[in-house]
Structures are given as C-alpha cells and as structure tokens.
Amino acid sequence: MEKVKFCLIGAGRAGMVHARNYEFEIANTEIVAVVDTNKKIAEEAAKELSANNFFIDFEEALIGEEFDAVCIGAPTFVHAETVIKAAEAGKHIFCEKPLSSTLEEANQMEEAVRRNQVKFQIGFMRRFDQNFLKAKEIIERGEIGTPILVKSVGRGPGLPPKWYCDVKRSNGLLAEVNSHDFDSIRWLVGSDYEQVYAIADNFKCPQYREEYPDFYDTAVVSLRFKNGVLGMIDGCCPATYGYDARMEILGTEGMLQIGSQQAYSVLVWNNKSQLIKEGNRSWRILFKDAYLEEDKYFANCILNNKEPEVSIEDGKKAIEIVIAANKSIKTGQPVKL
Ligand SMILES: NC(=O)c1ccc[n+]([C@@H]2O[C@H](COP(=O)([O-])OP(=O)(O)OC[C@H]3O[C@@H](n4cnc5c(N)ncnc54)[C@H](O)[C@@H]3O)[C@@H](O)[C@H]2O)c1
Structure with a gap:
C-alpha cells in the first residue's frame, strides 16, 4: 500500500480537522469517501476534500467505495457501533475520544478490533x-x-x-x-x-x-x-x-x-x-500541530504495520x-x- 485511503465518518468540527490533514497535509494519505447523516454536510465535505463519494450511512460506504481505514469524528454515542462495523469489515480505525459512552461498549469494541486484527488509535492528540x-x-x-x-x-x-x-x-x-x-x-x-x-x-x-x-x-x-x-x-x-x-x-x-x-x-x-x-x-x-502529528503517526502505523501506542486500552x-x-x-x- 503506497497511500492509505480513508473514509471520513462524521464531517463536523473534529472530523474535518483530521480529514483536511489526511487530504491536504500528509503525502501518503487521502480521503476517498465521506459519511455524514446530514446529507448537505456530507456533500459539502466531499466536495472540499475531493472525495470520490459521499454517503449518509456507513454501510452504504462499505458497499460503494474501497478504502483501508476510517476516521471517526461522529458523536460519541455512535462510536461503538461504527468501530465494530469498521473492524468487522477489516478497516483500520482512527476514532475520536471519548472511546464510547459505556464500558460495556468499550469492551465490545476492543473485542471486535482484536478479533479482526485491525489497527486502532484513539484521538488523544496531547x-x-x-x-x-x-x-x-x-x-x-x-x-x-x-x-x-x-x-x-x-x-x-x-x-x-x-x-x-x-x-x-x-x-x-x-x-x-x-x-x-x-x-x-x-x-x-x-x-x-x-x-x-x-x-x-x-x-x-x-x-x-x-x-x-x-x-x-x-x-x-x-x-x-x-x-x-x-x-x-x-x-x-x-x-x-x-x-x-x-x-x-x-x-x-x-x-x-x-x-x-x-x-x-x-x-x-x-x-x-x-x-x-x-x-x-x-x-x-x-x-493544530498535535493533530497533524497524530494523523501522520496513525498513517505510518498502517503503512509500516506497527501497533499504535495510543490504544483502545487508553480510551477505556x-x-x-x-x-x-x-x-x-x-x-x-x-x-x-
Ligand atoms: N480531540 C479533540 O480535541 C476533539 C475536539 C472536538 C470533538 N472531539 C470529539 O469528536 C467527536 C465529534 O465531535 P464534534 O464536536 O466534531 O461534533 P459535531 O457535531 O461538530 O460533528 C459530528 C458530525 O457527525 C455527524 N453524524 C452524526 N451521527 C452520525 C452517524 N451516525 N454517522 C455519521 N455521521 C454522523 C453529524 O451530522 C455532524 O456533522 C466527539 O466524540 C467529540 O468528543 C474531539
């Protein structure tokens, strides 16, 4: 893999910080799809990021576009279901903090990530x-x-x-x-x-x-x-x-x-x-610089097959x-x- 292809999920405040880094600031990454339940937001973000496609549902994106990783900037209460779906589909996962709403969800997410052997990084940019x-x-x-x-x-x-x-x-x-x-x-x-x-x-x-x-x-x-x-x-x-x-x-x-x-x-x-x-x-x-470094680090973990050090355990x-x-x-x- 020369370039990591990302699907952005949740094109709001935090999601767009990472998406702009992946599309414009980091040479070996790009955004190929945008998912946002708000169609207008999805469409506008896809246009700005020159993504191939936009969707209002992650499952549609999994069928409609090829990508290696997801960047989750959707609200915290959808992190669990999104991470589990992404892991089951074999996608590497960058997920904004907080990891989840409950510890039960966090355990299910960890299990899905482990079972599917995908990389996971939580968004603790400090x-x-x-x-x-x-x-x-x-x-x-x-x-x-x-x-x-x-x-x-x-x-x-x-x-x-x-x-x-x-x-x-x-x-x-x-x-x-x-x-x-x-x-x-x-x-x-x-x-x-x-x-x-x-x-x-x-x-x-x-x-x-x-x-x-x-x-x-x-x-x-x-x-x-x-x-x-x-x-x-x-x-x-x-x-x-x-x-x-x-x-x-x-x-x-x-x-x-x-x-x-x-x-x-x-x-x-x-x-x-x-x-x-x-x-x-x-x-x-x-x-600003910390978000960029965190995004570069995650991309390099995927490209060099390394486990991200800021882990699901830290999120838990x-x-x-x-x-x-x-x-x-x-x-x-x-x-x-
Ligand atoms: N690391 C940081 O410094 C930092 C800063 C801000 C927010 N965050 C985290 O990022 C996450 C998002 O926060 P925000 O402030 O960017 O929120 P936001 O409301 O600005 O953006 C969320 C976006 O997700 C979309 N969305 C809602 N449900 C969705 C779903 N099921 N699938 C796809 N898209 C969906 C919304 O339409 C919206 O566009 C939160 O978990 C928050 O804690 C982290």
Missing part, C-alpha cells in the same frame, strides 16, 4: 503535542524528582453540539472536554487511577436546567493514583473567554508547567499604552475514570476504581 512530549521526557529524566501532585485545567470556549448536553448520552463535560486531562495526567504520571471524588454544577446554562437536569458546565475533580500521586482537574465549558488547557506537575525536587494562554508569542503595544496579547480561542489552534481507562467521576458527582461520595 500525546503528540511537543510541550506535553517535552514534559514527559523531563519527568522521565527525573528533573523534578518524583511527581507528587498534578493539576490540570481543561476549559472549552463555547458550548459543544446539543447532543453533549444529555449527560446520560455523552457523559458530559468530564468526557467531552476533560477526557484529555484524565488521559494526559495518567500518561505523564505513569499510573492508573485508584480513587476519584468530584463535584459539579450548572452555573452558566440555565436554559438546560429543565430539559437536562443532570447537565453541569463546571467541575472540580480530585484524584489519587495507584502509585500514590495526587491529582486535580478543573473543567468548565462554556468558559467563554477562550480555550484554556494548562497543567502543573509538582515533584519532590521541582515543578513543571505545560501550556500557555497565549495563541501566539506576539505582543502589541498600542498608542493607548495598552499591552495586548491574543489568547487561545480554539483547540483547533492550540493543538479514560472512560472508566469519567464514569466513576460522574458517579461521584451523583452520589456525593468518593468512588474507588
């Missing part, structure tokens, strides 16, 4: 971000001693799509925004979660109180890892001021911080004596802790894993 990679190296070299406390801020600017508001369906803010924090802390600390306690509330979206009584837009999570490290996540969406993703790791011999609020290292000093810096507006800007671990944190919010009690 694992490909230069700053997070540098932090990982520094921790592994022991430069801050042994990590003892990790704090992670994960706040999104605006409300994500409507399906996200139903916490029973989406697992809410902690899944849709903060699963990146849960995954990257676990990766940096090198240990699995042992206990979680979380509190949350709806401060900013009174319009959802009646229709979605479980909806929360702000959360604080405290964590303990199996290796004893303590953790804390602060999440909010819509934060309204921008996309805010920062982390601080305290070690026995020092500390490190990852992430900046500034989108660019440009400072403007205007004639009103104001110093102006531009803040991060979107995950699409802050992690993130879902497991999110579900436990939501249980803690509901019961007001700490939850052991």
